[in-house]
Amino acid sequence: MSVPTPSYTPNYTPRRANWLASNGTKTAEGLDVDPEILDDGFGFDEIEEIPWDDQPLTHSAPVVETIDPKKIAVAVDGASKTYRVRSSSEHLKTQNRVGRRIQRVLGSGWAEIPAVEEVSFVVRRGETVGVIGTNGSGKSTLMKLLTGKIRPTSGDVYATSTPVMLGVNAALVRTISGRENIKLGCLAMGLTPKEADDRFDMIVEISGLQDALDMPLRAYSSGMASRLQFAIATAVDPDILLIDEALNTGDAQFRARTKKRLDEVRAQAGCVFLVSHSLGTIKQMCTRVIWVEQGRLLADGDPEWVCAQYEEYTDHKANDRVRSAQIVYDRTLLKLSPVHIEFTEGTRPTEASQAR
Numbered sequence: 136m137s138v139p140t141p142s143y144t145p146n147y148t149p150r151r152a153n154w155l156a157s158n159g160t161k162t163a164e165g166l167d168v169d170p171e172i173l174d175d176g177f178g179f180d181e182i183e184e185i186p187w188d189d190q191p192l193t194h195s196a197p198v199v200e201t202i203d204p205k206k207i208a209v210a211v212d213g214a215s216k217t218y219r220v221r222s223s224s225e226h227l228k229t230q231n232r233v234g235r236r237i238q239r240v241l242g243s244g245w246a247e248i249p250a251v252e253e254v255s256f257v258v259r260r261g262e263t264v265g266v267i268g269t270n271g272s273g274k275s276t277l278m279k280l281l282t283g284k285i286r287p288t289s290g291d292v293y294a295t296s297t298p299v300m301l302g303v304n305a306a307l308v309r310t311i312s313g314r315e316n317i318k319l320g321c322l323a324m325g326l327t328p329k330e331a332d333d334r335f336d337m338i339v340e341i342s343g344l345q346d347a348l349d350m351p352l353r354a355y356s357s358g359m360a361s362r363l364q365f366a367i368a369t370a371v372d373p374d375i376l377l378i379d380e381a382l383n384t385g386d387a388q389f390r391a392r393t394k395k396r397l398d399e400v401r402a403q404a405g406c407v408f409l410v411s412h413s414l415g416t417i418k419q420m421c422t423r424v425i426w427v428e429q430g431r432l433l434a435d436g437d438p439e440w441v442c443a444q445y446e447e448y449t450d451h452k453a454n455d456r457v458r459s460a461q462i463v464y465d466r467t468l469l470k471l472s473p474v475h476i477e478f479t480e481g482t483r484p485t486e487a488s489q490a491r
C-alpha cells in the first residue's frame with residue numbers, strides 16, 4: 136500500500152538541528168544556545184544519523200492507522216481550520232503573533248488566520264487526552280472542531296457520539312439557586328426529570344457545594360460557579376467529554392473529586408479531552424497529551440515527556456530565548472510520527488458535526 140506524503144511543510148529548519156548535532160554548544164552562527172538543551176538525553180546523536188538529505192526529517196514515514204470505527208472515539212484526519220477576519224484593524228497589525236500568522240491578505244482588508252493546520256490523531260475509548268499549547272496556539276479551535284461547532288476548512292473530524300463541551304452545555308442562571316441550576320441544567324442537557332432527580336446527589340457531591348446549594352448563583356465566587364458547571368456537565372455520562380480550562384479554579388479537594396469522576400467517565404468507555412495551561416492538572420489526570428503549537432500538532436504521547444518539552448519551550452520563550460525555544464520545538468517535532476488514517480474497508484464513522 137502506498138502512503139501519500141502529507142501535503143504540509145513542517146515549521147522547522149532541519150539545518151539548525153544538524154548544526155547542533157555536529158557543533159555542540161558552539162555558536163558558529165552566533166546562536167545563543169542554552170547548553171542544557173544539548174545535554175538532556177533527547178539524543179541529538181540520533182538526529183545526526185537521519186538521512187535527511189534525501190527527505191525531510193519528519194513527516195516522511197507516517198504511521199498508518201487502519202481504524203475500525205467501533206473501536207475509536209474520535210479521529211481527526213488532516214483537519215485544518217482557517218478563520219477569515221478583517222485585517223484592517225490596528226489591533227491585528229500590532230499583535231506580532233497574530234500578524235505573523237496571517238498568511239494571506241485578501242483584497243479589501245480581509246485576512247486568513249490558520250488556527251489549526253493539518254492535524255491528525257486518533258483517540259480510543261478509555262483515554263484521557265490532555266491538550267496543551269501556548270496562548271492562541273489553536274487548542275480551543277481544535278475543541279470546537281471536535282464538537283462539530285465549527286467545520287474544518289479541509290480534512291475531516293469524526294466522532295462516534297456528540298462530544299459534550301463543558302461550559303457550553305451547562306449554562307448557569309445567576310438569579311436562581313445552585314439547587315435549581317442543577318435541575319435546570321440537567322433538563323437542558325436532555326435528562327428526564329427522573330434522571331435529573333437520580334443524579335442530583337452525585338452532582339452536589341462532585342461540586343462540593345452542599346452548604347451553598349440554596350444561595351442564588353450571583354452570590355457564588357467564579358470558582359464555585361465553575362465547580363457547579365463542571366458537576367452538572369458530567370452528569371450526562373457523555374461518551375466524549377471536552378473540558379476547557381474548567382478545572383483550574385478548583386482547589387485540591389475539588390480536583391481529587393474531579394479525577395474520581397473523570398475516571399468513572401473513562402471506565403464507561405468514554406474518553407475525555409482536557410484543555411489546560413496547568414501542567415500539574417494535565418499530568419495528574421491524563422493518560423496522553425497532545426501539544427498544539429502555532430496551529431500544528433507538535434507532540435502526542437506520554438504526559439510526562441510532552442509536558443517536560445513544553446515546560447522547557449515556554450521557559451525559553453518567557454525569557455526571550457527565541458532560538459533556544461525554536462530548538463526545543465524542532466527537536467520535539469522530530470519525535471512526532473505523523474498519522475495517516477485509513478478506515479477498515481467498508482466502514483466510516485460519523486462526522487463530528489453530525490454525531491448523535
Ligand SMILES: Nc1ncnc2c1ncn2[C@@H]1O[C@H](COP(=O)(O)OP(=O)(O)OP(=O)(O)O)[C@@H](O)[C@H]1O
Pocket residue numbers: 218219220233236248249250268269270271272273274275276277
Ligand atoms: N472566531 C475567530 N475568528 C478569528 N480568529 C480566531 C477566532 N478564534 C480564534 N482565532 C484565532 O485563531 C488562533 C487560535 O485561537 P484559539 O482560541 O484556538 O487558541 P487557544 O490555544 O485556545 O488560545 P488560549 O490558550 O489563549 O485560549 C489565534 O490566532 C486566534 O486569534
